[in-house]
Amino acid sequence: MISFEVPKNTIKRLPIYLRILENLEEEGKAVFSSQDFESRMDIKPAVLRKDLAYFGNLGVRGQGYNVEKLKAEIAGLLGISSQVWETAIIGAGNIARALMRYGDFKRINLKIVAAFDSNPSKIGKKIRDISVYGMADMEKQIARSSIKFVILTVPGKAAEEIVARLKRTRIRGIVNFTPRYLQVSKKIKVLNINITAEILTMFYYLKRGGKK
Amino acid sequence: MISFEVPKNTIKRLPIYLRILENLEEEGKAVFSSQDFESRMDIKPAVLRKDLAYFGNLGVRGQGYNVEKLKAEIAGLLGISSQVWETAIIGAGNIARALMRYGDFKRINLKIVAAFDSNPSKIGKKIRDISVYGMADMEKQIARSSIKFVILTVPGKAAEEIVARLKRTRIRGIVNFTPRYLQVSKKIKVLNINITAEILTMFYYLKRGGKK
DNA sequence: ACTTGTGAACGATTTCACAGCG
DNA sequence: CGCTGTGAAATCGTTCACAAGT
Numbered sequence: 001m002i003s004f005e006v007p008k009n010t011i012k013r014l015p016i017y018l019r020i021l022e023n024l025e026e027e028g029k030a031v032f033s034s035q036d037f038e039s040r041m042d043i044k045p046a047v048l049r050k051d052l053a054y055f056g057n058l059g060v061r062g063q064g065y066n067v068e069k070l071k072a073e074i075a076g077l078l079g080i081s082s083q084v085w086e087t088a089i090i091g092a093g094n095i096a097r098a099l100m101r102y103g104d105f106k107r108i109n110l111k112i113v114a115a116f117d118s119n120p121s122k123i124g125k126k127i128r129d130i131s132v133y134g135m136a137d138m139e140k141q142i143a144r145s146s147i148k149f150v151i152l153t154v155p156g157k158a159a160e161e162i163v164a165r166l167k168r169t170r171i172r173g174i175v176n177f178t179p180r181y182l183q184v185s186k187k188i189k190v191l192n193i194n195i196t197a198e199i200l201t202m203f204y205y206l207k208r209g210g211k212k
Numbered sequence: 213m214i215s216f217e218v219p220k221n222t223i224k225r226l227p228i229y230l231r232i233l234e235n236l237e238e239e240g241k242a243v244f245s246s247q248d249f250e251s252r253m254d255i256k257p258a259v260l261r262k263d264l265a266y267f268g269n270l271g272v273r274g275q276g277y278n279v280e281k282l283k284a285e286i287a288g289l290l291g292i293s294s295q296v297w298e299t300a301i302i303g304a305g306n307i308a309r310a311l312m313r314y315g316d317f318k319r320i321n322l323k324i325v326a327a328f329d330s331n332p333s334k335i336g337k338k339i340r341d342i343s344v345y346g347m348a349d350m351e352k353q354i355a356r357s358s359i360k361f362v363i364l365t366v367p368g369k370a371a372e373e374i375v376a377r378l379k380r381t382r383i384r385g386i387v388n389f390t391p392r393y394l395q396v397s398k399k400i401k402v403l404n405i406n407i408t409a410e411i412l413t414m415f416y417y418l419k420r421g422g423k424k
Numbered sequence: 425a426c427t428t429g430t431g432a433a434c435g436a437t438t439t440c441a442c443a444g445c446g
Numbered sequence: 447c448g449c450t451g452t453g454a455a456a457t458c459g460t461t462c463a464c465a466a467g468t
Contacts, residue, residue, distance in 0.1 A: 007459060011416050015409035016393050033427060042395045045427095046461060053429055061428040061467040078412045079419040098310035104391055104408045108415075148418055173418050175411060179316050180235075181228050183254050191414045193407060196316045197227035199387060200290045202403045203320075204223050206360055206385050207291040219437065245449060257449090258439060265451055273445045273450045 010051045014074055016041060017048070021071040022107075033064035080109045086147045087175075090162055091154035092117035092132050095177050099151060100128045112151070114141055118158075138162075142169045149173030149189075156180045222263045226286055228253060229260070233283040234319075245276035292321045298359045299387075302374055303366035304329035304344050307389050311363060312340045324363070326353055330370075350374075354381045361385030361401075368392045 020040050024032055034045035052058045052065070058073055059065045075081040085108070089096045092115045099105075100112055117123060118135040125132050133141055142150075152174055154162055159178040166174065166188070173189045176182045182190050232252050236244055246257035264270045264277070270285055271277045287293040297320070301308045304327045311317075312324055329335060330347040337344050345353055354362070364386055366374055371390040378386065378400070385401045388394045394402050 009459070011413050012409075014416065015406070015412040018412070019391065019393060019406075019409070035427085041393050044461070046430095046463095047459095049428060050430080050460080057429075059428050062426045063468075064427065077416065079415045080412070085415060094310045094313045098306045099407075101306045102407075108408055108412055110408075110411065149414065173414050175414065179231065179319075181231060181253050189414060189417050191410055193410060194227070194231075195311075195314075195405060196320055196322075197231065198403055198405060199322065200227040200230070200292070200320055201223050202361065202385050202387065202401060203291045203297060204226065204289065205401050221437070247449085256439070258441095258452095259437095261450060262438080262452080269451075271450050274448050275446070276449065 006054045010054060013043070013047075013051055014078060017051075018071065018074045018078065021067055021074065024067050025071065029067055031064050031066055034059075036064075078108075084109045084111055085149075086111050086113045086145060087149055087151055088112065088114040088116065088138075088142065088145070088147055089130075089151045089153055090116045090135075090138065091152065091158070092119070092122050092127065093153055093155075095153040096151075097127060099153070100130055113145060113147065116141070135162075139165065139169055142171065147171070149175065151175045151177065152182075153177045218266045222266060225255070225259075225263055226290060229263075230283065230286045230290065233279055233286065236279045237283065242279055243276050244279060246271075248276075290320075296321045296323050297361075298323050298325045298357060299361055299363055300324065300326040300328065300350075300354065300357070300359055301342075301363045301365060302328045302347075302350065303364065303370070304331070304334050304339065305365055305367075307365040308363075309339060311365070312342055325357060325359065328353070347374075351377065351381055354383065359383070361387065363387045363389065364394075365389045 020037065034048045037043060037048050038045055049059070052070070055073065055077060058070055072081060087110065089099060089112055096115060100115070105112070112130055115127065115130050115132045116135050116138050117132055122132045123134045148171065150166065150171055152159065152162065156179045159176070159180045159182065163174070163182060163184055167184065171188060173191070174182065174184065175191045175193060177193050179194065179196065181192055181194070184190050232249065246260045249255060249260050250257055261271070264282070267285065267289060270282055284293065299322060301311060301324055308327060312327070317324070324342055327339065327342050327344045328347050328350050329344055334344050335346045360383065362378065362383055364371065364374065368391045371388070371392045371394060375386070375394060375396055379397065383400060385403070386394065386396065387403045387405060389405050391406065391408065393404055393406070396402050
């Protein structure tokens, strides 16, 4: 029962709901109400209800929501229950190393299957069981794999060139850790992750008292 | 000429504007129009104009915006022209290590001055010139320093306890890399950075054709 | 009795269209 | 003439309040 136009903000909240449902499950809760959520994240009960209503009648009136059922539902919506998402990291620097060691990716069925770098001293080595290939092999390895998106961690200056090369592959998504703000094409979804930019917004608010 | 109620979305865009202005400067452009921006980020010219108008008359009618002047203006708004922002990292694991080596922080005058960890084998060592102290010393070191916010990279399970301790310090911001979604108090601004959650939203869109 | 699901009211943000100014 | 700055309109998202269901 997938609907037509789900608000972007609703989609952004789904992963948070999933995480909280996992916590609830760990705590042994089988059922919860939209009010219970308010204490776990600063969300109004009506927001949760409306968000979930986009995907069908997921709750039971008078009772609340079933933790396990809702978790499965959201995991399905995000596509992490039925498949393993394979990806490659382009640029095997500090960020790449941290991501390759990041335990939380297992939780969402995300598996890094390859890394690429232009530094000869890194090529042929392995980081956490992940082989590092030369940049020249990128297209070949992508074609050989089933990956649908890549994680970009090269220096900013190299970003545009790599993106141009990626456009000619069947990649459909880029998680961009580069400081460059990227927009590629309708066919390729870009997720610009810019920690520096996010911290700057915090500076803005810190500079002016604590007012939200 | 700081205004009363600037939309949250406007604030989120300021760091991106800043970055693009830096790029324009590198390219030697002295002036640009709001239309020029459209090709660099997917933003309508009117959005840029309205955003900037919250902060005064920053452009010149008929001409456009001056790159250097606007860059200085935004840097000032975000508080990175006049001061160095010192911070400490709590939890000296993989993410912390990557952040300590992250070159982009210099750009925004962000300086990591200390790290804290509970692992005795890390305490007393240095990572990139940054001393690692024991967790027990956290409050003492914070009090001794001038830091106004911290970066939290401890395992999820440890997050709540540390936050409770931070509440009793004069810290006013937390950049939270923990998988836990945190909400602390009106006095402390929390920036929840959850890469896994962001990637999940990408999964959602990848699962359904390329439609944005 | 209790909590969901939802139209309607409200609020915020984006887009439009043009007046204002260099 | 060109491009900014800005009210007004349109759109989008949130909150409210209650009907509906168990």
